[in-house]
Amino acid sequence: xxxxxxxxxxxxxxxxxxxxxxxxxxxxxxxxxxxxxxxxxxxxxxxxxxxxxxxxxxxxxxxxxxxxxxxxxxxxxxxxxxxxxxxxxxxxxxxxxxxxxxxxxxxxxxxxxxxxxx
Amino acid sequence: xxxxxxxxxxxxxxxxxxxxxxxxxxxxxxxxxxxxxxxxxxxxxxxxxxxxxxxxxxxxxxxxxxxxxxxxxxxxxxxxxxxxxxxxxxxxxxxxxxxxxxxxxxxxxxxxx
Numbered sequence: 287x288x289x290x291x292x293x294x295x296x297x298x299x300x301x302x303x304x305x306x307x308x309x310x311x312x313x314x315x316x317x318x319x320x321x322x323x324x325x326x327x328x329x330x331x332x333x334x335x336x337x338x339x340x341x342x343x344x345x346x347x348x349x350x351x352x353x354x355x356x357x358x359x360x361x362x363x364x365x366x367x368x369x370x371x372x373x374x375x376x377x378x379x380x381x382x383x384x385x386x387x388x389x390x391x392x393x394x395x396x397x398x399x400x401x402x403x404x
Numbered sequence: 405x406x407x408x409x410x411x412x413x414x415x416x417x418x419x420x421x422x423x424x425x426x427x428x429x430x431x432x433x434x435x436x437x438x439x440x441x442x443x444x445x446x447x448x449x450x451x452x453x454x455x456x457x458x459x460x461x462x463x464x465x466x467x468x469x470x471x472x473x474x475x476x477x478x479x480x481x482x483x484x485x486x487x488x489x490x491x492x493x494x495x496x497x498x499x500x501x502x503x504x505x506x507x508x509x510x511x512x513x514x515x516x517x
Contacts, residue, residue, distance in 0.1 A: 319504065330407075331494065331508035377447065381504075389460050392437070392506070396446035 288313045290380050292395035299368045300403050306353075307363040307398045309378030315339075318382035320354065322363045325397075326374040334376070337361065368402045375399050405430055408497050408509035416515045422483040425512045429476050429497030435459075436478040437506065438470060441492040450493075453478050482514075490516045 289312045299305035311320070322334040337345045337354050344352050349366045365372055378395040409428045417423050429436050438450040449462035453472035470480040476497075482489055492513050496506035 321505075323508075328510070329492065330510045331496075333505055333507075336505065384460070390452070391460075392449055394447040
């Protein structure tokens with residue numbers, strides 16, 4: 287069974303500094319997707335970044351980048367130049383298609399609460 | 405485009421009652437998924453609907469059910485509420501049949517007393 291582990295329940299970082307959130311997963315699949323979602327205190331979850339397992343290049347979205355290590359089953363999120371608005375709960379998620387009909391499996395980690403300090 | 409909306413935002417019920425939560429996806433999105441979020445368990449997948457059919461289901465008891473209407477709006481129902489059902493219930497919609505990226509609503513905070 288697939289699992290997603292976020293070993294850091296809480297983290298803090300000074301404004302303008304860089305922080306890395308860890309995520310490891312367990313799967314025997316070769317084709318899957320990995321995501322980082324952000325849930326600010328207002329609760330609406332939004333997608334931060336997405337990585338397809340078949341792509342070797344690490345995904346980047348502005349100040350957000352990932353370090354995807356497929357063999358190690360590791361998918362960490364790096365936030366550069368942290369801003370106060372980055373304060374949120376961050377969830378790592380694993381997704382794979384189960385069948386051609388569109389059935390899928392989406393598994394979330396338990397989250398890392400990040401606080402950016404002024 | 406309007407985002408995913410969920411109603412009501414807050415709900416207080418007593419044990420044994422039933423509750424219905426509603427979710428309106430982003431226009432054009434045909435897939436709707438439901439999640440239960442609790443502090444200890446994180447997000448747990450409940451079920452997913454596509455074109456009015458339940459396409460996938462998580463490991464929740466039969467007290468949890470859902471449906472989707474022809475306009476893609478979805479409802480989930482929880483019968484015989486238990487204290488442990490207190491949670492934030494999130495709905496997410498996806499822009500195409502095979503879920504890839506999910507757009508979440510603000511959630512419904514359900515408190516069971």
